[in-house]
Amino acid sequence: AQSVAQPEDQVNVAEGNPLTVKCTYSVSGNPYLFWYVQYPNRGLQFLLKYITGDNLVKGSYGFEAEFNKSQTSFHLKKPSALVSDSALYFCAGRYYGGATNKLIFGTGTLLAVQP
Amino acid sequence: DTEVTQTPKHLVMGMTNKKSLKCEQHMGHRAMYWYKQKAKKPPELMFVYSYEKLSINESVPSRFSPECPNSSLLNLHLHALQPEDSALYLCASSQDKRTLAKNIQYFGAGTRLSVL
Numbered sequence: 001a002q003s004v005a006q007p008e009d010q011v012n013v014a015e016g017n018p019l020t021v022k023c024t025y026s027v028s029g030n031p032y033l034f035w036y037v038q039y040p041n042r043g044l045q046f047l048l049k050y051i052t053g054d055n056l057v058k059g060s061y062g063f064e065a066e067f068n069k070s071q072t073s074f075h076l077k078k079p080s081a082l083v084s085d086s087a088l089y090f091c092a093g094r095y096y097g098g099a100t101n102k103l104i105f106g107t108g109t110l111l112a113v114q115p
Numbered sequence: 116d117t118e119v120t121q122t123p124k125h126l127v128m129g130m131t132n133k134k135s136l137k138c139e140q141h142m143g144h145r146a147m148y149w150y151k152q153k154a155k156k157p158p159e160l161m162f163v164y165s166y167e168k169l170s171i172n173e174s175v176p177s178r179f180s181p182e183c184p185n186s187s188l189l190n191l192h193l194h195a196l197q198p199e200d201s202a203l204y205l206c207a208s209s210q211d212k213r214t215l216a217k218n219i220q221y222f223g224a225g226t227r228l229s230v231l
Binding site for chain 2: 036043044045046088103105107110
């Protein structure tokens, strides 16, 4: 079965420290992977995507993600966390199944950045 | 402009009411989606419209009825809902369903629905 996993329900990091939010995937075909962020009482905002090309993908708000095919991972990273980065982060992958292409979401990781 | 607008922001309804949620985008996107999201959970896909035609119905109960009057508008008609239907309902759009994976889905802020 195709799936996207986020093994950590919550990640705590001090402001100014680097952050990593983990994501692993199991999808058919070429992996198309996305990161979204959700602030309280808001919709999801797109951060970045991997389709093909460089394994290091740069996105919005200083975030980047590293695609690792051998480890089937797509971890989200930022060199220096801000308190304003505190939010719910979702990793998503393309569900490949005939005409029913859609996104499979991970369960989400709550990022808490302490001042 | 990457805005998807959803109205109303909040809605409280009884189990016998009929109400509608509205979603609008002016990005020229031809694929539009309805999702249901419970607190701190990932969005669950409900419906997908592609070129104003319903292309995916994820076995959603008939008390939810989608409608796509034109390429910019998406409605979700609600009737005889249950308390467990209380959730955040998100609308999204993307350029084209057939290249869904390559195209970003843009989400609205959602309608927070409470069913009493």
